[in-house]
Amino acid sequence: MTNTIKEHCDVAIIGSGPAGLSAAITLQKSGIDNIIVIERDDEAGGTPRHCGHPPFGFKEYKQILTGPKYANKNVQRALKLGIEIQCKTTVTNLGEHGELSLATPEGLKTLVAKRVIIATGTRETPRSARFVSGDRALGIYNTGALQAMVYLKGKIPFKRPVIVGTEIVSFSALLTCRKAGIKPVAMIEANSKASVRWPIYYSHYLFSTKLLLNSKINKLIGKNRIEAVEIIDKTGQISTLDCDGVLFTGMFTPESSLVRMSHLAFDPETYSPTVDQQGRCSDPAYYAAGNLRQLPAEEGRNPLCYAKGQAPQAVNVSGFCWDQGREVAKNLLKDLE
């Protein structure tokens, strides 16, 4: 395949989550009509598409919606304005002055945009990056993968998993399990208290799931499928817990691989592109918005998500990302003018 097709647009937006779509809608309403939103998934809407639970959209629509309904509202709003959303298309390279390489179902393309907004979100840290030893058995998931299976494919990957982590997303995983009839055996937290604040913290009681603090997974056991996990507590004592799956939750990291591979300045502390107050990257053709952009730990982010004194490590809520997408779009407009 050769890289022959070259297209042009005013603004290219990478990612169709709340940040990307709110930026696109703001720009379109302000008269920029040559916008392309690029999305690697089969359908647009971003992470909320996978989260079949509320609360989403109160800020934007004054309604409490489930993730898929909220995502659909955002997408319909964009489509009604005539915004082009190209799904099944992955941006594989960020070139200088807004030159993007795209992998599309029709082959490789180059898109040259006067300005680009990168809104690629975050992802949870997978097992491989957590250095957990043991077998490579079936039944190991992240919350995002579990939610995609349950809500988008109607499948149930396990019945008695162990949930690793106590961030807000870990409790979102608990809700998903409940919805699917899955009964988690335990939640495991390495620290002496849960990352999430009360009252969410107490919801594990509602689901009769025990919470093991000061504990870590030492080893995964099971040849074909997960059969048990070995747990080590802070005194070094090892115990075994029977289960049929492991759900690694949280420890979000910005989806910044594109930025790291590019010419754009990268902040190793936040794992995000370096931006100025306008959200502009080191190459002025590029901006960043949404969960991709993380604040340094001392500035904190969503105070609802953390117990006092703990480093922020979760995602911002969708309303925050929606607002940031709009703000960045406004800054970009001034810049284009």
Ligand SMILES: Cc1cc2nc3c(=O)[nH]c(=O)nc-3n(C[C@H](O)[C@H](O)[C@H](O)COP(=O)(O)OP(=O)(O)OC[C@H]3O[C@@H](n4cnc5c(N)ncnc54)[C@H](O)[C@@H]3O)c2cc1C
């Ligand atoms: C399990 C879970 C539960 C949550 N629950 C809530 C909740 O109840 N309420 C709430 O308000 N918020 C919730 N959130 C947070 C909310 O989903 C995020 O705040 C919001 O989705 C972030 O928006 P975003 O636009 O920055 O990124 P995302 O929504 O993550 O969108 C990024 C998009 O970029 C695309 N993309 C990435 N790389 C590329 C590439 N190279 N090429 C093309 N496309 C690419 C991705 O496919 C994705 O669609 C939850 C998050 C999770 C993970």
